[in-house]
Every structure is written in structure tokens, then in C-alpha cells.
Amino acid sequence: MADNRMNLKRLIGLYALYGKMDLARFLKDTKYALLGILADTISNLAAVGGVFLLAWKFDGVGGMSKYEVLFMLGYCTLVTGLFTTFCASENVGHISRRIGRGQLDHMMIQPLPLPVQLMAEGFIPFSGSSNVWSGGAVLLFSIHMMGIVLPWWWVFSLVLNLFITLTIILSQSYLYSSAAFYAPVAAEEISSIVIDMQGNLSQYPLSGMPLGLQVSLLGIFPTGLLAWFPTLALLGKLPLHLPYLFPAIMAVVIFIPTQFIFRKGLKHYVETGSNRYMSQGFRR
Amino acid sequence: MLKQDQIDICPRDSAVRIQHVTKTYEQWQRSNEGRNIIRNLIKPDKRIITALDDVSFEISRGEFAAYAGPNGAGKSTTMKLLSGMLLPNAGNITVLGMSPQKDRITLMNHLGVMFGNRTELWWDHPVIQSFEWKRVVWNIPKSSYNRMLDMVVELLDLQSILHTFVRELSLGQRMKADLALMLLHEPDLILLDEPTIGLDVLAKRQMIRFLKELNREKHTTILVTSHDMDDLEEMARRILMISSGQIAFDGTFEELRKSAGSLCRIEVTLDSGESAGSGVGSGVDSASAAGVDADVSCGARAVSGAGTAAGALSRESGAGAPVIPQAKLLSSTDNVCEYEFDQAVTPITSVLSEISRINGVIDVEIRKTPIEEVITELYIKWRGV
Numbered sequence: 001m002a003d004n005r006m007n008l009k010r011l012i013g014l015y016a017l018y019g020k021m022d023l024a025r026f027l028k029d030t031k032y033a034l035l036g037i038l039a040d041t042i043s044n045l046a047a048v049g050g051v052f053l054l055a056w057k058f059d060g061v062g063g064m065s066k067y068e069v070l071f072m073l074g075y076c077t078l079v080t081g082l083f084t085t086f087c088a089s090e091n092v093g094h095i096s097r098r099i100g101r102g103q104l105d106h107m108m109i110q111p112l113p114l115p116v117q118l119m120a121e122g123f124i125p126f127s128g129s130s131n132v133w134s135g136g137a138v139l140l141f142s143i144h145m146m147g148i149v150l151p152w153w154w155v156f157s158l159v160l161n162l163f164i165t166l167t168i169i170l171s172q173s174y175l176y177s178s179a180a181f182y183a184p185v186a187a188e189e190i191s192s193i194v195i196d197m198q199g200n201l202s203q204y205p206l207s208g209m210p211l212g213l214q215v216s217l218l219g220i221f222p223t224g225l226l227a228w229f230p231t232l233a234l235l236g237k238l239p240l241h242l243p244y245l246f247p248a249i250m251a252v253v254i255f256i257p258t259q260f261i262f263r264k265g266l267k268h269y270v271e272t273g274s275n276r277y278m279s280q281g282f283r284r
Numbered sequence: 285m286l287k288q289d290q291i292d293i294c295p296r297d298s299a300v301r302i303q304h305v306t307k308t309y310e311q312w313q314r315s316n317e318g319r320n321i322i323r324n325l326i327k328p329d330k331r332i333i334t335a336l337d338d339v340s341f342e343i344s345r346g347e348f349a350a351y352a353g354p355n356g357a358g359k360s361t362t363m364k365l366l367s368g369m370l371l372p373n374a375g376n377i378t379v380l381g382m383s384p385q386k387d388r389i390t391l392m393n394h395l396g397v398m399f400g401n402r403t404e405l406w407w408d409h410p411v412i413q414s415f416e417w418k419r420v421v422w423n424i425p426k427s428s429y430n431r432m433l434d435m436v437v438e439l440l441d442l443q444s445i446l447h448t449f450v451r452e453l454s455l456g457q458r459m460k461a462d463l464a465l466m467l468l469h470e471p472d473l474i475l476l477d478e479p480t481i482g483l484d485v486l487a488k489r490q491m492i493r494f495l496k497e498l499n500r501e502k503h504t505t506i507l508v509t510s511h512d513m514d515d516l517e518e519m520a521r522r523i524l525m526i527s528s529g530q531i532a533f534d535g536t537f538e539e540l541r542k543s544a545g546s547l548c549r550i551e552v553t554l555d556s557g558e559s560a561g562s563g564v565g566s567g568v569d570s571a572s573a574a575g576v577d578a579d580v581s582c583g584a585r586a587v588s589g590a591g592t593a594a595g596a597l598s599r600e601s602g603a604g605a606p607v608i609p610q611a612k613l614l615s616s617t618d619n620v621c622e623y624e625f626d627q628a629v630t631p632i633t634s635v636l637s638e639i640s641r642i643n644g645v646i647d648v649e650i651r652k653t654p655i656e657e658v659i660t661e662l663y664i665k666w667r668g669v
Contacts, residue, residue: 017417109369
């Protein structure tokens with residue numbers, strides 16, 4: 001208990017450190033940093049804009065109104081923003097790169113538990129949060145346009161859903177990344193491939209799709225849990241008569257084997273070592 | 285195993301204890317022949333490489349020890365095992381009374397690790413930011429951090445680069461900053477793998493001076509690997525040599541030289557105006573007999589007393605160098621002849637006495653055989669070449 005409290009205290013201290021480092025990097029050349037954020041925001045809005053224009057043209061998709069689709073796209077952008085803010089930096093979210101490049105060695109010589117290091121090192125609240133703001137704005141705009149009044153506790157429900165969605169994304173990233181322990185060359189980029197593909201797929205509403213496809217994209221390759229299901233759950237329109245906490249159950253189902261497989265891979269790493277070390281700026 | 289048990293097993297004066305450690309790696313083998321494609325797929329060839337083979341040694345607290353060996357001998361593997369980056373296949377490793385695997389977090393508060401070809405510095409930040417990062421991650425008290433920061437900045441002359449981005453540092457500056465970063469938490473034991481690799485003479489001297497001072501004044505235990513034997517000899521008192529995964533030598537540099545035969549070099553400079561006289565034997569032949577190529581170019585010399593006794597100093601009959609019994613002629617150019625002899629076999633006084641009989645000697649310089657050459661001989665011997 002005391003250990004956990006100490007780790008939490010250290011974690012908060014580390015978040016403050018990495019936040020400060022991100023701000024320093026951000027302010028190194030503020031003009032280019034702002035341009036980068038602007039470009040990031042525009043490209044993400046453009047990416048979700050395509051789907052929204054289709055929904056606008058056909059006045060909704062598969063039973064979802066155009067503003068419900070916009071809500072989903074806002075949720076999707078928000079998730080991308082949170083992933084970038086907490087995990088994208090230093091390849092924390094794309095851990096297969098660190099494994100494949102033999103860079104876990106650097107983590108072994110820090111006097112911190114590995115999960116604490118991983119939770120903190122990717123934190124870039126200033127340079128990585130543009131999608132959080134743009135996603136949040138899209139979400140609020142869509143709620144406004146739908147004209148719905150949401151209870152105060154709905155915010156907690158949103159936060160819970162975002163947390164679950166991030167857990168699913170990270171669990172999958174770490175699950176597939178475990179392959180890099182055994183095949184560092186072939187699997188070095190596996191995490192980015194999996195996450196990017198899921199990110200792209202998650203922007204499409206599954207409403208109106210064949211049942212088999214919906215079930216597959218919720219249970220086998222759970223892209224539907226990244227935006228579509230949470231959107232409908234948050235709007236009170238649960239699909240396929242599934243329970244509200246279905247994404248949480250799936251998150252646990254993916255997280256438990258991931259933890260086991262990743263630990264096993266890590267053991268393999270310290271037993272065999274890595275001969276693929278890439279030096280200079282190892283956190284890249 | 286309880287921590288107390290580990291401390292009992294590893295005495296307090298021991299910084300590193302490696303007992304019967306074996307570490308093997310698998311290496312994939314593949315032929316490029318088309319007919320082996322299926323075999324490569326189903327049952328690929330794997331070769332077992334034994335990096336460490338039942339290795340045992342101990343480093344006491346406060347020691348400055350060098351760890352050397354040819355490429356692939358197992359040096360970096362040992363460093364990785366000691367710093368918890370690798371697990372051994374067999375044997376026990378105790379570092380500062382702790383297991384690098386089981387007590388990793390506690391141990392890392394007392395251990396400093398630096399690999400010359402790696403950096404812990406943050407690439408896109410000024411050097412001082414990496415130092416600040418270290419303070420937070422290692423949870424170093426502010427007062428202790430400030431004291432150490434002042435010390436490393438002064439001794440390593442870092443003031444001018446503290447606010448420079450790491451990406452823009454030269455290799456020497458980067459290595460110094462990395463060394464400083466490693467020292468900020470005042471480690472009791474430092475593991476350095478090739479710390480002087482790629483450094484120029486000045487940067488190397490600075491680093492060596494600093495490490496010696498650290499060991500002398502703070503009694504920090506240091507284990508260092510390098511291919512530069514002169515650097516190691518300057519830094520460390522003890523040298524452990526590893527070859528083919530086994531400790532091939534453990535002792536002082538003096539003992540290492542002795543193990544190679546107490547070889548000593550003597551350089552004789554002759555007056556260029558001296559002309560050849562009559563004497564016994566051919567210098568070229570004698571030189572050849574001494575194991576030297578026959579293209580020696582020392583001028584012919586008259587040797588007093590030459591030919592009076594077998595084995596006495598002989599003189600050239602043409603182009604060649606004087607022959608000194610029991611000394612091997614190594615080179616001879618522009619009236620400077622270099623010989624090597626074994627002090628254990630031939631006393632230096634007897635060699636000097638022989639040299640005094642050569643006509644036209646204007647200078648004599650005696651020195652130990654360079655450690656690099658002693659090591660080269662040893663490596664060749666170990667490899668059975």
C-alpha cells in the first residue's frame with residue numbers, strides 16, 4: 001500500500017517533469033510548434049470531414065443521424081488526441097519500436113518500475129493535445145446541434161468510456177508488439193500498423209452494416225469499440241442489445257492475456273538480449 | 285532468497301561478485317543455396333555461442349579494475365549482466381550485495397552504467413534538462429544534486445555546454461555530459477563500457493583524469509572496459525582479461541607483462557659517421573637469425589672485441605645492424621636499431637655491457653614493451669594463431 005502511494009507520488013512528479021520538458025520543447029521554436037499544431041488539427045478534421053460529408057449528403061448513415069455521426073467522429077478525434085498526449089511520445093504507445101530497436105535496456109537502468117516509466121514518459125500535454133481540443137470542440141458542437149440535454153454525470157460516463165477505449169488500444173498495441181521480442185526486425189513497426197489501421201477503420205459508423213461484420217468488429221478485431229459502440233452507448237442507443245459495460249469487459253479480456261504475453265516476451269528479452277541496438281536519440 | 289542472506293553471501297567489501305556464470309546466445313545460420321529454402325523454414329540452423337563460460341571473479345569496493353579482451357570475448361555481455369539488462373543461463377551475480385534482477389530498482393540507485401556507444405541524454409533538450417530529468421527520476425535530494433552538479437560541471441568543464449542542445453554536441457562533449465549525468469546520483473559502483481571510444485586525445489585525458497580522481501577521492505568502485513590498453517593501464521590497477529568467454533588473466537599490469545615474458549625494449553642510436561670495420565658474421569644473417577626481416581638498413585659498425593668469443597657482439601660486414609646476443613632485433617632504420625630482450629633471461633646490465641662495446645653508440649633508450657603489443661601477443665596465443 002505504501003509502495004503504491006509512493007509510486008503514485010513519483011508518477012505525479014514524473015508527469016510534472018515530462019510536462020515541463022514538453023513545454024520547453026514546445027517553446028524552443030513556438031512559431032513552428034503552433035504551425036505544427038494547426039496542421040495537425042486541420043489534417044485530423046479533414047480526415048473525419050470526409051465521413052461527415054457523406055453522412056451530410058445521405059442525411060445520416062445506417063440509422064445514425066448526421067450529428068450522431070459527427071459526435072462519433074469527435075469522440076474518435078478525442079481518443080486520438082488522448083493517445084497522442086499520453087502515449088505517442090518516445091514510442092510509449094508504439095512499444096514494438098523500442099523492443100525491436102533494443103532500447104528497453106535504457107529502462108532497465110532506471111530506479112523505477114517499468115509500468116511507471118511507461119505511463120509517464122509519453123506525456124506531451126502541450127505539443128500533443130491539439131486533437132483533444134479539436135475533438136472536444138467537435139463533440140460539443142454535435143451535442144449542441146442534436147439539441148440534447150445531458151445530465152451532469154454524463155461527463156464521468158464520457159471519461160470512463162475514453163479510459164476504456166484507450167485501454168483497448170494500448171492493450172492491443174502491447175499485445176501485437178510482443179511479437180517484436182521474438183522477431184525484432186519483422187515486428188518493429190507492428191504497433192503503428194495495428195493502431196493506424198484501427199484508427200482509420202474506427203471513423204466509419206457500423207450502423208446498418210451486416211450483423212456478422214458488426215459482431216466481428218466488436219469481438220474479434222474490436223475496431224467498433226473505439227468510437228462506434230461508445231458513441232451509441234453515450235447517446236443511450238446501445239447496439240445489438242449489448243450491455244453498457246461491454247467495452248469494459250472486452251478491455252479486461254484483451255488486457256489480461258496482453259499482460260501475461262508481454263511479461264513473457266520481456267523475460268525472453270532479458271534472456272536473449274538484443275543485437276539490434278540503435279543509438280543516438282534512443283527515445284525516437 | 286532474502287536480502288539479508290544475499291548480503292551474508294556477498295561480503296560488505298565486495299562490490300561485484302560473479303560466481304560460475306555462464307551466458308550463451310543463439311546465432312542463426314543460413315545458407316544461401318536454393319535447395320536449403322525448405323530446411324531454413326522448417327528447421328533453421330542455430331549455433332550456440334558461449335559468451336561467458338563458467339566465469340568467476342570478484343571486485344572489491346574502492347577498486348579500479350579494467351576488463352579487457354578481444355572483440356566478442358564477452359566484455360559487454362558481462363557489463364549487461366551486472367547492470368541487469370541480461371539474465372545469465374547459470375551462476376550467481378551479486379552487485380553491491382544485491383541481485384541485479386531481483387533488486388533492480390534499489391540497485392539502480394547505487395549503480396552507474398555508461399556504454400560509450402549509447403547515450404542517456406535527451407536528444408532534443410539542453411544538457412541541463414537531462415541533468416534535471418535525472419534528479420527527478422532518481423529522486424535525488426536537491427542539496428545532493430546541486431553539490432554533485434557543481435562538482436561535475438567544474439571537473440569535466442561543462443559550463444559552456446550546459447545550455448546547448450545534446451543533438452548539437454560533439455562526440456567528446458556528449459561523452460563528458462553522459463559521464464556527468466551518470467555520476468549525479470553518486471553511485472557506489474560505476475560500470476563503463478568503452479567510455480573513451482571515439483574521443484580525441486584531450487577529451488580522453490580529461491576523462492581518465494576525472495575517473496582516477498573519482499576513484500581516489502570518493503572511493504567509487506570502477507569497472508571499465510576498453511580496447512585501448514594504454515588507457516586502461518593509465519586508469520586501473522588491476523586487469524581482468526577475458527578470452528573465449530573465460531577469464532584468461534587476473535592481476536596487475538606488471539604481472540601481465542611478466543606473463544608475456546618480462547619483455548623489454550632497447551633502442552640504440554648510432555653515429556652516422558661511423559664506417560664499417562671488420563668483424564665476425566654478417567649483420568644481415570645475424571638479424572635474420574634473430575627473427576628479423578633481412579631488409580634492415582643500419583649502417584655497418586665496428587664492434588670492439590667482436591669475434592673474440594662465441595656469442596659476443598658481432599658486427600656487420602655490410603648493410604646491417606649490430607647483433608646483441610639474446611636480444612632480438614626488431615627494426616633498424618636511419619642508424620636507430622630497436623631490440624627486444626627478456627629480462628627474466630638476460631639481465632639488463634649484461635645487455636648494456638654488450639652495447640657499450642659497440643663503436644659509435646650515441647644514445648640508448650630502454651623502455652617496457654608497450655602494453656598493446658603484450659596484449660596482441662596474448663590474443664594471438666589465445667586464438668592459437
